[in-house]
Amino acid sequence: MNIRVFLVIFFMTSTLHSEEDFGIVVHGGAGVMSDLSDERQQQIHKKIQETVSEAYAVLEMGGSSLDAVELAVSILEDSPLFNAGRGSVYNSDEIQEMDASIMDGKDRLTGAVASVSIVKNPIKLARKVAEETKHILLVGKGAEKFAKDIGVEIVDRDYFYHEERLKRLLNSKNSASKLNKSSDKIGTVGAVALDRKGNIAAATSTGGMTNKMPGRVGDSPIIGSGTWAQNNVCAVSSTGHGEFFIKYQVAREVCVRIEYLDQSLSDSAESIISELNDLEASGGLIAIDHKGNISTPFNTKGMIRGSRTNKTNLKYLNLTNCSGFAGISYFEQKKGP
Secondary structure, X not given: OOHHHHHHHHHHHHHHOOOOOOEEEEEEEEEOHHHOOHXXXXXXXXXXXXXXXXXXXXXXXXXXXXXXXXXHHHXXXXXXXXXXXXXXXXXXOOOOOEEEXXXXXXXXXXXXXXXXXXXXXXXXXXXXHHXXXXXXXXXXXXXXXXXXXXXXOEOOHHHHOOHHHHHHHHHHHHOOOOOEOOHHHEEEEEEEEEOOOOOEEEEEEEOOXXXXXXXXXXXXXXEOOOEEEEOOOEEEEEEEOHHHHHHOOHHHHHHHHHHHHXXXXXXXXXXXHHHHHHOOOOEEEEEEEOOOOEEOOEOOOEEEEEEEEOOOOOOEOOOOOOOOOOOOEEEEEOOOO
């Protein structure tokens, strides 16, 4: 064979094969970043970086998007820095009631839990609901009994003690506003991922709102509101004023506009967050589509999130005044008042 013909054939063959896109995005809530000390920001930055790195490693080794998002959220649940798992806020009875959900876009396998108080990692229990029951959502004592029956880790309530969160509850009870609607948005956690096989998944976990009524459930465990994943379209995890995110089915709406209105991921996600802003509903979301595109719009003064894909280089950005969304982990603080 002519050497030039061989080289042409080799070049064409090698360029036809390309690595499948994959990536992970995580968030730690949307809210007012200026309330956080430099030390606290550094701690959160480090934890987001650790979370993204560990979840990305799962995908890089050929693991599933479902495994990646569960791992990412469980890492954040184990940290007292976020309003989820160990760092969850107190309700009006001075206990934590935690919510979580997870969804696999491949077959819409879905699980969720709400109002659990002694489960160390609600996201792990949510996955067990999806895989080991005929149900989608378990709540309260029933969810906790299921956790005990199948061996999901149970902890004493002292595990969730958080002096700063307790002080915030007491301040909230003494204030004119019965619910703390600003600072608690920093902390709800979530993750979305695309794996090498093209499968998409999403997961979200939260402690809800400080001084909330016992039994109050927000958007995080509601499929279509706080969490949605649909292969060949996108995966979404949201954070914000849960009642509005439930009313407008925010997470699923992002995918609906892509699927039926032929919008891009960024156009869909950004338009929805803008519409929520018009309703005076605050929050944000993270999303990844089947091509590995990422969108992370928010209408609050800041949002904690990080990402890594097989196409992005590792970047470290200034924590206090970043714009854009690239690299492995960082804060973004909107400019202006």
